[in-house]
Amino acid sequence: FHDVTDIEDRSVLSERALEARKIDYHDHRGVAGKTFVELDGDIAVLASGGGASLTCMDALIEAGGKPANYTEYSGNPSSEKVRRLTEITLSKPGLRGCFVVGGTANFTDIYETLKGFAEGLRNTKPKPAYPIVVRRAGPRDKEAFAMLAELEKEGFDITVLGEETPMTKAARIMVEKINGKTDKGETVKGTARKIEKREQQ
């Protein structure tokens, strides 16, 4: 609702923030990148939900991590919008980690949004070698996690966590992975197995 012209934008927003804001201009469904704040750190953040995003930023910092940015997408945006936001967010040089986090969505299609993330990740050059931690749940999450398992095969260092892992715990796992303590992280397969097990019960 609050719309400013390009000229005003340029005086207050960074180039990346400006690019992120443009994502919503021609696609009204959901919100992606409307708010994008540049920070000094090295962990790229793609968060979902107003309260959840702030809670997870705090948890990252509390655990000793340094976010490279703050941005948020929610309201079931198209995979195209999430792809673009991912590309912008991961374009920052010197990243050491990527944290994709959100609560249990009511209606955001987790498969569609994480598909956008996966595409954006694949388009990022050079290919990210840093750890990626995804914590998300909601409609079609099982399909989404199976799709993300492909990324592991492609050589990405990705950890996928579902609703059984609290999001602030996921933030601590992100920081631990960056610091080399990978033993506490769970693998994609592990999470997928857990979900299957739960659904069988």
Added chain:
Amino acid sequence: MSILLSEDLRVVVQGMTGKEGQRATKEMLAYGTKVCCGVTPGKGGERVLDLPVFDSVAEAKQYEQGLNTSVLFVPPLMVLDAAIEAMDAGISLLVIVTENVPILDAAKLVEYARRTGARVVGPSSVGVIVPGVAKLGSIGGGRDQRMYTPGRVGVISKSGGMTAETCRLLTEAGIGQSTAIGIGGDVIIGSTFTDLMALFEQDEETDAVVLFGEVGGAYEEEAARMLKERRFTKPVVAFVSGTFAEQVQGLALGHAGAIVERGFGTAEQKRAALREAGALVARYHDDIPGLVSRALENKGRSGGSTE
């Protein structure tokens, strides 16, 4: 039973013909909530989900005289009129789910509610749930009811999504909830932490309360004062998010009300005030269940007294 929802709950949904309204109504019905009818001006006579739709709340009231609660899904600029219409028709509880209601409209409708004695939850409220009994609004979605379980802990949250996450953590730790309320993260809201704490204080089915607060405004400080002055005597576990947002002065991140102005309303100030007043304050959000267990144990050991 619990707070806000009475045994004789009879619900009208304003904006039931819209996409959001319809989805939420379907879920409310599935959860056992007594939704009687809907109101959308100009669509009187239609039926949605096999429920009648009326042009006004006054007409709906003629159809179902016991109507006492309205859940609003109307567009932001129509919320003020719709809320006043409901209050004029004698509705005593309004849950406003709509986001982006203008601040001035929110101020007017909260003032109107004070004068008429109606209770308003929201705007930007995800809803109210009494686990296993009934729910109002979008809370709980339609997919996963395992998040909320019946029990004796009240939950009040400025964030809708985090209401769910908080209750999920509690549920997984075996701690059920008496009532969970998303109060909304707007600058002006109808029911604040203290408004609802006053109800939880009286509720015999609630042993402790969890507050999910956020940077900005003074609602958490009010809660701390209430605790300090012993107007609330049950254990309180609090979490306040948004330390990070303080680095970005003058910009609301996440929620409209999450804004620090002139150094006032920081998350750390809120945590300190709550801690000083006797609340257990969680460092990480997932510390909440452990603190609730500890608070309940402490309470048990002192024989129910708060000393």
